[in-house]
Amino acid sequence: MRLPMVGAILAVFALASLVSVPGGAAVPKTTRKKTPVKAAKKKTAPKAQAAQVPSASVEEYLAMARDVPVENVAALVPFFELLYRQQRSDTSGGLHILHYGDSHTAADEWTGFLRALFQNRFGDGGSGFTHAGRPWNSFRRMDSRSTASSGWYSDGLLGRSGDGMYGLAGVSITASRAREKVALEVTCERLELYFLQQPGGGSISFFDNGVNVGTVSTDGALAPGFFKYQSTPGFHRFELETQDRAPVRLFGWVAEQGKGVTYETLGINGAQASIMFQWEENLLATHVARRNPSLIVLAYGTNEAGNKDWTKESYREMFANLIFRIRKMAPTASILVIGPPDRYIRTRAGWRIYDNVDRIVEGQREAALGTGCAFWDMRAKMGGKGSMRQWVNSGLAQRDFVHFTAPGYRILGGAVFQDLMEHYGTFLKVRQELIGKNTNEQTSENP
Numbered sequence: 033m034r035l036p037m038v039g040a041i042l043a044v045f046a047l048a049s050l051v052s053v054p055g056g057a058a059v060p061k062t063t064r065k066k067t068p069v070k071a072a073k074k075k076t077a078p079k080a081q082a083a084q085v086p087s088a089s090v091e092e093y094l095a096m097a098r099d100v101p102v103e104n105v106a107a108l109v110p111f112f113e114l115l116y117r118q119q120r121s122d123t124s125g126g127l128h129i130l131h132y133g134d135s136h137t138a139a140d141e142w143t144g145f146l147r148a149l150f151q152n153r154f155g156d157g158g159s160g161f162t163h164a165g166r167p168w169n170s171f172r173r174m175d176s177r178s179t180a181s182s183g184w185y186s187d188g189l190l191g192r193s194g195d196g197m198y199g200l201a202g203v204s205i206t207a208s209r210a211r212e213k214v215a216l217e218v219t220c221e222r223l224e225l226y227f228l229q230q231p232g233g234g235s236i237s238f239f240d241n242g243v244n245v246g247t248v249s250t251d252g253a254l255a256p257g258f259f260k261y262q263s264t265p266g267f268h269r270f271e272l273e274t275q276d277r278a279p280v281r282l283f284g285w286v287a288e289q290g291k292g293v294t295y296e297t298l299g300i301n302g303a304q305a306s307i308m309f310q311w312e313e314n315l316l317a318t319h320v321a322r323r324n325p326s327l328i329v330l331a332y333g334t335n336e337a338g339n340k341d342w343t344k345e346s347y348r349e350m351f352a353n354l355i356f357r358i359r360k361m362a363p364t365a366s367i368l369v370i371g372p373p374d375r376y377i378r379t380r381a382g383w384r385i386y387d388n389v390d391r392i393v394e395g396q397r398e399a400a401l402g403t404g405c406a407f408w409d410m411r412a413k414m415g416g417k418g419s420m421r422q423w424v425n426s427g428l429a430q431r432d433f434v435h436f437t438a439p440g441y442r443i444l445g446g447a448v449f450q451d452l453m454e455h456y457g458t459f460l461k462v463r464q465e466l467i468g469k470n471t472n473e474q475t476s477e478n479p
Contacts, residue, residue, distance in 0.1 A: 090426045093415025094447065103397070103407040105455045111366035112459040114326045118154050118291065126157030126288060128323050129295045130200075132308070133331035136373070137299025141438050144174030145445035147295035153453075155292025158220045161323060162296075164282035165214040167203045173297060176218040176287065180205070183212040188311070190302035196312040197228060199256075199283030200319035201298040204228065206281045212274045220287035221265040225272070226319065227282050229257035234278030239271040248272075250280055256318045265289070283319070296323070304339065305332035306350055313357070320361040328358060328365050333372030333396060334434060337388040347395035348402075355403045369400035370448070374411045374420040376433035383433055385418050413447055 088096070102108075118127045129150070131143050151157070162173055165180030168189060172178075184205040188198035198204050205214070225238075225248065233250030240263060248259045261270075274280050288294065300307065308316075336342055342350075355367060371393045377386040393411060400407040414423065423429035428440030436444065 088415065088422065090415070090419075090422055090428055090443075093419055093422065094413070094443070097413045097415065097447075100409060100412045102451050102455060103409070104401050104404070105406055107404055107406040108327075108366050108368065108452070108455065109459060110364065111327045112456050113463075115154060115456060116460065116463065118293065121291060126160075126291055127154065127293050128157075128160060128325045129293065129327045129329065130161075130320070130323060130325045131295065131297055131299070131329040131331065133299045133329070133370075134303045134334055135299065135301040135435065136334065136441075137297060137331050138171075138301050139299070139435075139441065140172055140174050140297045141436070141441035142445050143295060143297040143299070145442045146449055147175065147293075147297075149445065149449040150293045150295055156289060157292030157294040158288040159218050159286075160288065160294025160296040161200055161226075161284050161286050161298070162216065162218070163201055163203060163205075164216075164226075164284045165205045167205055168301065170301075176216060178214070178216055180214045181207075181212045183207045183209055184214070189300065190307075193310070196310055197281070197315055198311050199226060199228075199315055200323065201284060202300055202303075202307065202311050204281050204283050206279055207274050208234075208279045209277050210274050212280075213271060214282065215269060215271040216285050216287070217267070217269045218285075218287045219267045220289055221263055222288050223261045223263060223268075223270060224286040224288075225259040225261075225282070226284050226286070227257040227259070227280070229253065229255045230279065230281065232278055234280040235275040236272045236280055237275055239269075239273070241269055242271075247275070251278075256315055258322075286323075299331075302335055303332065304335045305330065305354055308354055308357075317361040320358075325362055325365045327368060328362060329368045329370060330354075330358075331370040333389070333392045334375065336392050337372060337375065337386060340388075342391065342395070344391035344395045344398075347392060348399045351396055351399035352403050355399060355405060359403070367400075367403075367405040368408060369396055369405050370408045371396050371410050371412075373434075373436075373444075374414050374417060374423075376420055378433075383421075390417075408448060408451065410444065413444075 114127055131137055131146070137143055159173065159176045162176055162178065163171060164178075165184050166178055167186040184207045186192065186203060186205050187194040188203040227248070227250050229250055229252040231251070231254065233252065235247055235249045235251075237244055238246045238248055238259070238261070240261070245261070250257055270285070272282070336347060355369075358367065359365075372389055375386045375389060376383045389411065393409065397407050397409070411417065411419070414420065420429055420433050423436065423440060424431060424433060427437060428443060429436045
């Protein structure tokens, strides 16, 4: 009996480059090359430690990193199959990618460039999910513009514990008086509003390019609420305005075009991966299922490195449990874990390499591979441990030795996309070979 196409391709990928490990996961059967930077075996003065860091340029680092594999790439085969069908227009609707993470994600420089790359190749499906209003002052999306009046309160941000009813992106905004507004400027042909239906919830007027096109009531039994609106294709300014002195809680908007890819930025400044356990599970599961993602990206770790409570073992256990939780919500989605970047820490003696990143990278790697996810080691791609100094000196990372500049984020986005597309090219080749083989077999069986 022949395997279905995806299963057959998955088997080829597995046999070619993977070995099995307990639990049904897979680990690349490759020898991971040493990165150009060695970890310091003992604490040294900053100057001595800095002298151990190679003086290679960022370009040289990236060239050397071409040999750093996407680990367990076979986990992405279902995603590649859906990309192929999307590219051929064999499916109705769009393909959705959800990218969760911390401030590296929230800035939308890195994710915004990835969005542009995917949409240029596979079609522009629109903005997808975007936060309602401005849940924090520096919030932005590169493909839309959000505004809000001053009477909205944000829940779910770091340090703001609440009831966990935060929805898809882990953040909600609430107003409790009339004439509070939020607006979204975006190009799309259909829109959906995500809100909380709750007893005593207020009403909101909905405007499209200044025209009142309806009223939405958020009153009712506690449950996820949705409002769909079919617009004309093109640019729109959508606006909501509260109508009474009653609570209105919003999660975000989904703006979509016809077919194509949406790359949805779901980052929170300062977040650690464990923050997702604070989000009410049933509400989150409903939102995730409604988005029906083909790929979920988890990009955490920078802030965990600064949390001394994590050991490699405890972090690996937490991260694996998080993956299990997400997989339960989106059983057909592929999952890509992106490890944290290299970073330094400032001490009295100056900047020094932050060794705590080690245990987070390894904890994530083991959790990802142990649960059948793909893993992309950002630190190794940067050039390895200690490489952040060269990124800062090249103007590609900020002077906090943690975050990147806009050009740096674009380089990282390009590196992720290039690696994925190289494996996608291999997938296409294997797929075509299997189709040819099956065709030849059928011909020989039916002369």
